[in-house]
Amino acid sequence: MPVIPAPPRAARTPALLGTQLLFNVGFFAVVPFLALVLTDDFGLTAAAIGLILGVRTFAQQGMFLVGGVLADRFGARRTILAGCAVRVLGFATLALSLLAPAPQLALFIGGTVLTGLGGALFSPGVNILVADAEQRRAPAGVRSRASLFAWLSVAGEFGAVLGPLLGAALLGWGFVVVALAGAALFVLIAVFLALALPRRTPAAAERGIHGRWWSLRDRRFVAFSALHAADLLAFNQLYLALPLQLARADAGPGVVAAMFAWVSALTLVLQLPVSRWCHRVGAARALRAGYGLSSAGFVVVAASVVVPLDASGRVVAVFVAAGLVVIGHLTTNPTAQGLVPRFAEMLPTGSFFGLLSTCGGVAVLLGNVAVGALLGWTTVPAAAWLLLAVPLVVAAVWAPPVAASAGRASGDENEAGGC
Missing domain, CATH: 1.20.1250.20 (MFS general substrate transporter like domains)
Structure with missing residues (x-):
């Protein structure tokens, strides 16, 4: 008789909400200043800046489907941690592009794309865990309550407010410091999640479901x-x-x-x-x-x-x-x-x-x-x-x-x- 694996342990809701807040702090501490760097350090036109930032957005939102499929295959925890690693690499690449003897536009563009790909990896994984936690909540009965996705939105908005303040405070030391601070924050986030997230999270392979x-x-x-x-x-x-x-x-x-x-x-x-x-x-x-x-x-x-x-x-x-x-x-x-x-x-x-x-x-x-x-x-x-x-x-x-x-x-x- 085949052994049916035990259901994966649910991630704790405070950890998921705290993660969303920290994700947005790190993101909004860096990304809102990309257009400023492209103007001041690289001298690009508004049209060129719009194209680069549009590519960054598409690298994130447009690749969510791939990130979701990978989360189904390998588990939410693995893709979330991989996404953190890719975003750290992206922020570090942004800093490296300005540390060269002459600013390297190709390297900067590569860093912006990597920041988007990192989000495409970890955001679907977070959504999977939030949906899993939502389904495990006790029934609300006759009392209406906010969904965990609404709480996720509120936590993310707090991060979106705090992030630019942090970035603006660091910008006086130069954008390199801002980018490296963002990378350091995502390293800390990855360490926190490696400890906080259950090692077994929902994955198609673990549930005996095949296909893509x-x-x-x-x-x-x-x-x-x-x-x-x-x-x-x-x-x-x-x-x-x-x-x-x-x-x-x-x-x-x-x-x-x-x-x-x-x-x-x-x-x-x-x-x-x-x-x-x-x-x-x-x-x-x-x-x-x-x-x-x-x-x-x-x-x-x-x-x-x-x-x-x-x-x-x-x-x-x-x-x-x-x-x-x-x-x-x-x-x-x-x-x-x-x-x-x-x-x-x-x-x-x-x-x-x-x-x-x-x-x-x-x-x-x-x-x-x-x-x-x-x-x-x-x-x-x-x-x-x-x-x-x-x-x-x-x-x-x-x-x-x-x-x-x-x-x-x-x-x-x-x-x-x-x-």
């Missing part, structure tokens, strides 16, 4: 991932289209910084209450509301460029839009991640988490090119904003029915469980 690319075989999930990509494209406009709109309103860097502070404040204050609301109303309604709110944000900006407004009115419109987009993202993103185990059912979840992020990465890469071109189109000044709103409307109509079908094959009819 499970998510690509599920047409429902492929459709859902393609529709949900509109959310990441919308959220990415906090860093592209909305700051450009503020610049057109003659708003200075202080106003842009205030917008990001507004976004962080909304995330920290509203993520957990929004997640509890999602748990009460169910996945389908939460998705419909979230996509609708984000779409409304872009409609607000579209109206502001058509209706004659003064500079202050256009700034207010951008802040309103940013708020709606963020609240929409707080609603849809944890909900979509919480649905992944229901789509996967008894299959490994790594490739499913990977596909969800990879579709978003492709949408950002292609969508930003289109949005950037349309922002300069004076014939229809609202075209870029309507282009961003339309995919969200489509997602609001089509994604909820697909989400409601998740888990039906195994008899799971509890729609609220996906939040």
